[in-house]
Amino acid sequence: MSPACHTREYRSEVLVLGSGAAGLSAALACAPRATTVLSVGISAEDGSSHWAQGGIAAALGEDDNPLLHATDTLQAGSYRNDQQAVQRLSEGAAEAIARLLAGGAEFDRQGNTLALGREAAHSRARIVHAHGDATGAELMRTLYRQAVAARHLQLLGSHRAFELAQDAAGRVVGAWVEGPEGVELWQAAAVILATGGYAGLYHYTTNPATSDGGGMAIARLAGAALKDLEFVQFHPTALDLHRSGASGRLPLVTEALRGAGAQLLDANGCRFMLNLHPAAELAPRDLVARAVWRAGHDTGRVFLDARTTVGRAFPQRFPTVFAACRAAGIDPRSEPIPVTPAAHYCMGGVQVDEHGASSVEGLYAVGEVAASGVHGANRLASNSLLEGLVFGYELGRYLTGIALPIPGQALPPRHRPQHLPDHIRAELGRLLWAEASLIRDGQSLERAAAGIESMLGTVEDTASGRGLLLLASAAVAAMQARRESLGAHFRTDVVAMA
Ligand SMILES: Cc1cc2nc3c(=O)[nH]c(=O)nc-3n(C[C@H](O)[C@H](O)[C@H](O)COP(=O)(O)OP(=O)(O)OC[C@H]3O[C@@H](n4cnc5c(N)ncnc54)[C@H](O)[C@@H]3O)c2cc1C
Known part of the structure; x- marks a missing residue:
């Protein structure tokens, strides 16, 4: 490509890629630094944040405290978590909720106090929620309103970053972006990736199409270290629309329904969770997910029955x-x-330190795209919106408190903004679902690796969409390398760790 020819150039002090809960929290906290937020979609609905149903965990109850929240987080994460990150998360929760309330968020209340829900693996009722099961929508409505009003911020949709811009020393100095009028170079002294996760790559997913790992893919190409890619959490209950031929995102059927007594039944009407765990439908999320998967395989279909409860x-x-x-x-x-x-x-995602800094100078990451270590091998429910809110805010404040260098000259991009062809994207989704899914083994992972390898052979080296295949390949390699079952990573060919 000869990018210099038709490239528009823009500058800001901080460039945030992604306008979900993490990106907007970071951007708002960057005040007064001139900050630009770019995202793929044009509304608050384009990332996962909008779709969150359950809520935001915060130890606000009289019988609760951040230490108990931290303990539950560590237990859910199989104690593989970064303890300091967990402490920052649980201790920062109350302030994050207070900031949202001050910003006008309307959370559900019981009398004068916030109504706190309970979710699996939380030892206390500590889930702040809005309009029953529409927490993400209320959260994003609040953050968007604040972002639009903030004078230091500009917010632009329809801008997809396809490569990070680097100077001759390898420092990240901006991003190459596919905008409405072609390729744009956005230069900045600090770039924050807040592009969400890659669960949207799977054929069966609760995530929107923007959660395709694109941010991780460009970070990887810039040389940033990724970690924990083998740990992907599967939700037990998405609405099974695929029988009717639909494809893409499946609506979530919230865990709170099981909390309200709804029962899981196989195709024969048998309540299979009763024999598997004392907590039945409220057993840990990964165990329920595997049981639903098996019951679906064995009997053909699984249902959640909420008719009487x-x-x-x-x-x-x-x-x-x-x-x-x-x-x-x-x-x-x-x-x-x-x-x-x-x-x-x-x-898993882009490895970051306690300041959100990646292994490449100038590049930061926050939210689901980042691997801060806070979730360990499995995320505790309702901790991820919180992560974006707390760590996003901390990162923004950090960047306002340090001297930022003047960005150097960006080298030309190495890729063209060319998406993966639809049929390859669909094939990748099916392959990951079949072979690198919630139940894996060495042979299935070999098939996944071989399948991705052959897809790579069909995509030009300079096409930016190739990065998604390389990311998927790195994730499968991480699954192959971890020869144990731990947290969300479950292999049938090895012994489970305690
Ligand atoms: C259905 C559902 C329900 C959930 N329920 C809960 C819950 O109740 N509680 C909880 O804590 N968590 C929940 N989660 C998880 C949680 O919503 C996410 O982990 C969290 O919202 C991630 O926030 P984020 O800001 O990191 O990314 P996102 O909200 O996914 O935002 C990503 C942003 O990046 C942009 N982007 C992507 N690629 C690019 C690119 N190449 N260039 C520019 N921009 C890009 C997108 O346009 C988007 O704006 C749920 C997730 C789903 C899918």
């Missing part, structure tokens, strides 16, 4: 799930909901 109250208590069911022609008040596990969240 939620019944007529469904539209009021779970409006988001109700709307998704109705759109699919299902009435959850009178019929069981077909469900499937689906790829949901990535614990």
Whole structure:
């Protein structure tokens, strides 16, 4: 490519890629530094943040404290977490909620205090939520409103970064972006990646299309270290639309329904969780997900039955799930909901230190794209929005407190903004779902690696979309390298670790 010919150039002090909870939290906290936020979509709905149903974990109850929250986080993460990151997260939660309330967030209340929900693996009721199961939408409404009003910020949709801009010394000095009018070079003294995870690469996923790992892919190409890619969390209950031929994101059927008593049934009507765990449907998320997967394999289908436990109250208590069911022609008040596990969240990503700095100078990462170590081998429910809010805020404040260098001259990009062809993207999704899924073994992972290798052979070296294949290949290699079952990484050919 000869990018210099038709390239527009822009400058800001801080460039944030991604406008989800993490990106906007970081950008808002960068004040007064001139900050630009670029994202693929043009609304608050384009990342995962908008779709979050359950809520935001914060130790606000009288019987609760940050230490208990930290303990639950460590246990869920199989104690593979970075303890300092966990402490920062749990201790920063109350302030993060206070900032949102000050910004006008309308969370559900019980009398004068915030209503705190309970989710699996939390030892206390500590989930702050909004409008029942629409927490992400309320959170993003609040952050967007603040971002639009902030004088130090500009927010631009329809801008997809396809490569990080680097100077001759390898320092990240901006990003090469596919904008509405062609290729743009956005230069900045600091670049924050907040592009979300890669669970959207899987065929069965709860994530929107923007969560395809594109940010991780460009960080990897810039030489940034990635870690923990083998740890992908699968949600046990997404609405199973694939039978009707649909593809893409599957609506989530929130865990709170199981908390409200809904039961998992196989195709024969058998409540299979009863024999598997004392907590039945409320067993740890990865165990339930594997049980749903097996029951689906063995009997053909799995259903979540909320007819008697939620019944007529469904539209009021779970409006988001109700709307998704109705759109699919299902009435959850009178019929069981077909469900499937689906790829949901990535614990791994761009390795960062306590300041959010990656291994490449000038590049920072926050939110799901980052591997801060806070989630260990498995994320505790409702800790990820919190991560974006707390670590995003900390990163923004950090960047306002240090001297930022003047960005050097960017070298030309090495890639053209060329997406993966649709059929290869679809094939990759099916391959990952079949061979590198919630139940894996050495042979399935070999098949996954070989399949990706042959796809790589069909895509030009200079096409930016190739980065997604390379990221998938790195994730499969990490799954192959970890010869144990730990947290969300479950292999049937090795002994599980305690
Ligand atoms: C259905 C669902 C329900 C969930 N429920 C909960 C919950 O209840 N509680 C909880 O804590 N977590 C929940 N999660 C997880 C949580 O929502 C995510 O982990 C979190 O929102 C990630 O935030 P983020 O800001 O890092 O990324 P995202 O919100 O995914 O935002 C990513 C942004 O990056 C942009 N982007 C992507 N690629 C590029 C690129 N190449 N160039 C420029 N911009 C780019 C996108 O356009 C988007 O703006 C849920 C996730 C899903 C999918």
